[in-house]
Amino acid sequence: MSPSRLCSYLRSNVNGALRQFPQFSVFLNxxxxxxxxxxxxxxxxxxxxxxxxAEPDEIRMTDLPVMAVEIVSPTQTIQEVLDTFQNYFQAGIRSCWLLVPQTTTITVYTAPGQGQIFKTGDVVEPVLDIRVPLDQIFA
Structure with a gap:
């Protein structure tokens, strides 16, 4: 599936917002x-x-991230993303963010079914101690 214009733009903004935390490495796609x-x-x-x-590149990571971010695209449903989050959490990923471009909201999940929705102010991720202004992502 090809990423949409909004998804690509938001992916870039999330990358910029999260790269300010020196304790993390951020990767796209x-x-x-x-x-x-x-x-x-x-x-x-x-x-x-x-x-x-100088080391060989990795095509597929078996070490899992501590956080995954998904941006709802025009070709997927929120339920599909939530089903994917279930798999992420079962595998040991500690936090998942769901961005919905049409509502300019981010829901931060720290466990399946345990999400907090952010529409204004700062996005707060308590497990990894991340805080970023929402308007930095939806700029």
Missing amino acids: LTIDINGVDYIPDVCVYPKMSINY
């Missing part, structure tokens, strides 16, 4: 392997990694 199934979150957040360009 990285393939992660969960029990032999490939997933490609819009944004993945890992504990800080060192990058060595």
Whole structure:
């Protein structure tokens, strides 16, 4: 599925907002392997990694991120994303963000079915201690 214009724009904004935290490494469209199934979150957040360009590149990550961000696109439903979040949490991902461009909202999930919706102010992620202004993402 091809990313939409809004999804691509928001992916870039989320990347910029999360890169300000030096304790994390942020990746876009990285393939992660969960029990032999490939997933490609819009944004993945890992504990800080060192990058060595001389080492062989990885096509599929088996080490899972601590956080995954999904942006609802015109070709998917919110329920599809929530079903994916269920798989993420079962595999050990600690936090999932759901961005809905049409409502300019972000829901931060810290467990399946346990989400907090942000429409104004700062987006607060309590597990990883992340706080970013919502208007920085929906700029």
